[in-house]
Amino acid sequence: MTVLSRPAHAARPAVRPAPRWAHLAAHTITLLALPSGIWRLGLALGLHLGYTEEGYRTVCPPGFWGPGYLVLLAVLSEGAALSALGLVQRWGEVVPRWIPVIGGRTIAPSAVLIPAWAGVAVLAVLWTPLAAWWSMPGDDMTPAGHTVVGFLYLPLVAWAPLLAALAVAYRRRRRREPARVTSQ
Template sequence: MNEHTAVEAPRWAVRAAWASALSSTVGFIPIHAVWAAGIPLWADPDKFKDWYVEGGGPYLFVLSGLATLAGILALSLIRPWGQIFPRWVPLLAGRKVPRRTLSGTAFAVSVFLLGYTGWAAWLTAADFTDEGIFSPWIVVYGIPQFLVWGIGLFMAAWSYRARTAPRPAPRT
């Protein structure tokens, strides 16, 4: 019998986590998978080819893998397996998931994503030319997608942190 029980996430946190998870997977991975496959969609074909040959393909596959992990991270903030290890996890089944590790990781990733989004927006606005590998118009797609990803993850982490905070023992 499990001595711990998971605390259900409020609806707004569930929506935020799902928005983040979908943004990181359905929003991010398809376009990056196209590029990882060597297809220069919305890119200068000659510059893309050189970049791809120099390691761009493997880099994009790694980014897509990290985006998948970020989607799982977002969902772990609202699902019971984000609070209590499932029974199929050897040696940890039924134990509490370290809340600081999970929430700290989620906050760190969300801050990184939001910082990267701001940097990318500033960089694009400062030099909106067709000199780069990818069309500068890709930010019209990328910036909102990264904002949803980062803000949703931050909100879900905030809820997770509040729901899993240690409660003082009741006075008798």
């Protein structure tokens, strides 16, 4: 299986543009991780943000690694969310020219779709249970904090289904056969 093929300028594939809804979904995904990421950054800065004193020490232990872990988690989450843009942008089809050696080469659809579907599976396992957040115990949080954190994390439940829809749309666009024209 070849991940990269000849340079795109040699034989540029006729790829249909992503539909408007897919662009909107990809940009929405980038925003889903922001509320929880900002909340994590606040925890890393020493704000309790809804945790009791004991609960805060559990989530953000003193020293470098507690806050460092929260910052890293916030950055990685947003980076993963931003990668959804590759399913609707040209850089998800052709390696940008500024990248040495492989710049300009067409990316095999499987090189994009395998990580996308793996992401769908991981995100579904991670975030779907949060739909039941308010039925989960929040002993290490204040009642108001438990409610607010639920609303900050609830958008993440939509990440897996939106990513799945984008993966399907990407696959349809990257098919080798031409688009079918339907009459109305």
